[in-house]
Amino acid sequence: MADxxxxxxxxxxxxxxxxxxxxxxPEELLDRVSAQLELGQEAAVLDLGAGTxxxxxxxxxxxARVIAxxxxxxxxxxxxxxxxxxxxxxxxxxxxxxxxxxxxxVFSAEAxxxxxxxxxxxxxxxxxxPRGALVLLWNIGIDDDDLGPEAEAVIGEMVERGGAPGIGxxxxxxxxxxxxxxxxxLHETEVEREVAARRDEWIANMLSVSSIAHQPEEDRDAFAExxxxxxxADRMVVRRLRTVAYWTRLV
Numbered sequence: 512m513a514d515x516x517x518x519x520x521x522x523x524x525x526x527x528x529x530x531x532x533x534x535x536x537p538e539e540l541l542d543r544v545s546a547q548l549e550l551g552q553e554a555a556v557l558d559l560g561a562g563t564x565x566x567x568x569x570x571x572x573x574x575a576r577v578i579a580x581x582x583x584x585x586x587x588x589x590x591x592x593x594x595x596x597x598x599x600x601x602x603x604x605x606x607x608x609x610x611x612x613x614x615x616x617v618f619s620a621e622a623x624x625x626x627x628x629x630x631x632x633x634x635x636x637x638x639x640x641p642r643g644a645l646v647l648l649w650n651i652g653i654d655d656d657d658l659g660p661e662a663e664a665v666i667g668e669m670v671e672r673g674g675a676p677g678i679g680x681x682x683x684x685x686x687x688x689x690x691x692x693x694x695x696x697l698h699e700t701e702v703e704r705e706v707a708a709r710r711d712e713w714i715a716n717m718l719s720v721s722s723i724a725h726q727p728e729e730d731r732d733a734f735a736e737x738x739x740x741x742x743x744a745d746r747m748v749v750r751r752l753r754t755v756a757y758w759t760r761l762v
Contacts, residue, residue, distance in 0.1 A: 517674035519625040521725030522562065523585035525718045530563040530589050532716025534706045536620060536648060537754055541569055543700055544756050548644045550574070554615040557638060559604060560622025562586050564594035566648065570618065571596045578614065580607055604631030609638040616644040623647045624677055627686035636693045639761055645694060647757045649681050653703065654751040662741045666717065669734050673722035694759040701755040713748040714738050 522529060550556070554574045558567045561579035563586055570577045571594060579594065580602040581587040591599045602608040604626035617635050635645060670676065680686065687697065708716065714735050717723060723731060742748075 515674045516679065517676055517721035518725050519677065519721065520583070521721065522719065523583035524728070525715075525724045525731070526563060526583070526585040526589050528715035529586065529719035529724075530565075530593065532708065532712050532714070532719055533563075533565050533621075534650070534708075534716075534752070536566050536569055537702050537704060538569065540648075540700065540702050540754055540756050541573070544646055544758050545573065547698065547700075548616065548646070548758060548760075550616055550644065555613065556616045556618060557607070557609060557614045558597070559607065559617055559619045559635070560626065561590055561597075561599075562620075562622070564590035564597065564599075566618060566620040567594045567597045576614075578609060580609075604628070605634060607634045607638050611637055612640045612643075613638050614643065615640055616646060618646045618648070620648040621650065624649075624680040624686045627689050629689050632689040632693055636761060641761065643761050645690070645759050645761075647686075649678075649755050651678065651681070651753045651755060652750060653753050656748050656750065658742060658748070662738060665734065665737050665741070669726070669730075670720075670722045672730075673726050676720050676722045690759065693762060695762055697757045697759050699755065699757050701753055703751065703753050705749055705751050707747050707749045710739070710742050710744055710746045710748060714742075 555576040556570055556574045557578040558570055559580050561567050561581045567579045577597045579590055579597040579599045581590060582603040587599060587601055600608045718731055
């Protein structure tokens with residue numbers, strides 16, 4: 512594994528691939544967390560680091576008002592195109608474009624580890640109503656399809672060149688520390704699931720990984736072409752994921 516980390520700010524280079532390749536969030540997990548937090552249909556929520564709206568589109572039918580905040584213009588553009596019902600706004604964890612106490616809950620999916628800090632947590636607390644909720648979600652790989660030694664070598668080489676992906680930050684748990692003073696103890700629930708993707712969807716997902724997304728376009732194109740050569744077009748690639756949700760409330 513690479514001995515340095517990939518940067519957090521290159522996802523916009525592969526916004527379309529991110530949209531094509533990243534899996535949807537399991538509705539049963541969102542049901543479970545919403546019930547625990549007693550978030551009803553009348554709630555106003557904010558999706559922070561919303562990307563292309565992979566979570567946003569599941570929040571829109573659940574809640575009366577959904578604000579989606581994303582710093583990258585390319586990712587935000589895809590979100591605005593696909594999830595038109597959301598109130599999409601440019602912004603970041605350190606500068607959330609919302610009023611004090613504007614929302615009942617802040618959600619963040621596959622994103623909080625990139626901007627977890629005292630500054631971002633203070634901003635989250637600012638936009639939440641008293642006793643407002645924070646929900647954090649991640650997909651953690653359990654097992655991948657055996658794609659053969661050549662494909663595995665191609666992937667390993669690309670990741671080594673690009674730096675360790677963000678999942679290391681998630682697993683280390685450093686993101687927890689900034690929450691300790693302003694939020695209650697974290698609760699956790701999860702589901703294990705299999706996600707099957709067509710070959711080109713799976714390649715798109717690989718291109719959207721931080722280790723790969725920040726590399727030059729010609730390198731990404733060559734990487735994708737090598738995988739297309741090695742993996743048949745009709746191949747379904749199956750991954751087993753542990754999808755985890757953490758939730759808490761303001762103190």
